[in-house]
Amino acid sequence: MDSLVTADWLSQHLDDPDLVVLDCSVTTLSEDDGSYHNVSGLAEYNKGHIPTAGFADLKGDLCDGSSPIEFALPTPEQFCAAMGALGVGDDSRVVLYDTSYSAWAARVWWMLRWVGFDHAALLDGGLKAWIDEERALSTEPASRPTKQLTASPRPELIADRDEVLANIDDHHARLIDTLPEAYYRGEASIYSRPGHIPGAANICALDLLDESGHFKSKQELAAMHPQDHNARAITYCGGGIMASASAFIMTRLGFTDVAVYTASLQEWTTDPSNPMVSDINQNS
Secondary structure, three states: OOOEEOHHHHHHHOOOOOEEEEEOOEEEEEOOOOOEEEEEOHHHHHHOEOOOOEEOOOOOOOOOOOOOOOOOOOOHHHHHHHHHHOOOOOOOEEEEEOOOOOHHHHHHHHHHHHOOOOOEEEEOOHHHHHHHOOOOOEOOOOOOOOOOOOOOOOHHHEEOHHHHHHHHHHOOEEEEEOOOHHHHHOOOOOOOOOOEOOOOEEOOHHHHEOOOOOEOOHHHHHHHOOOOOOOEEEEEOOOOOHHHHHHHHHHHOOOOOEEEEOOHHHHHOOOOOOOOEOOOOOOO
């Protein structure tokens, strides 16, 4: 199974006994003051989802709810137990989707790679692609027996604050800010301080998609990522979600040493000793 599948492929394989389909959606709600907050996408899942799909809750069992960082990683063992409860085992194949931008699904894909599981794919275009092709939805909750998913962690797939801070001086990795350009430049911000981490290039994860919400062609995506495929790269955003979409694409393009700074600007900007630069204030 390729790491990116079409709605047509999925429709032909829904009844495969080893295939587990998971809706990974998170709903983002905007406030009158311009702020926003994220809630579980379970309510939307219950209104209609791809038949046989379960719900992978990034605001629930798939995060460390005790952390002040939203979407903080659970332990590998906790994550594997949560995925096992959804019917994902060592011999499963998994297709992940969401309702917007495929970034939520990519986060779960990256976490599966982090614990050593390599048989997962994203549904290209997400739920929208399924609906656009006039395929049926279901309101029936998934019911799968619990499976055993063994954790074989790959810690190199996750970057932390210390590695990113060291990179400012030693430049051992290519740092990629995956937020929209206005956030990178410091013209807009929803975090404690505006701008970007010093040395970061800006490749917005939203630009990986075409107007229909599908990923662009490999040729177009390769042109956006001209870096050395064997050099280390670290992606970040606000909370490691859009960064996961970029890491997914870079992995598909053949990059061999990609990590996601999962805590991203949520963590980085709260500590004034961590430097930020922007077009508005060149050293904040």
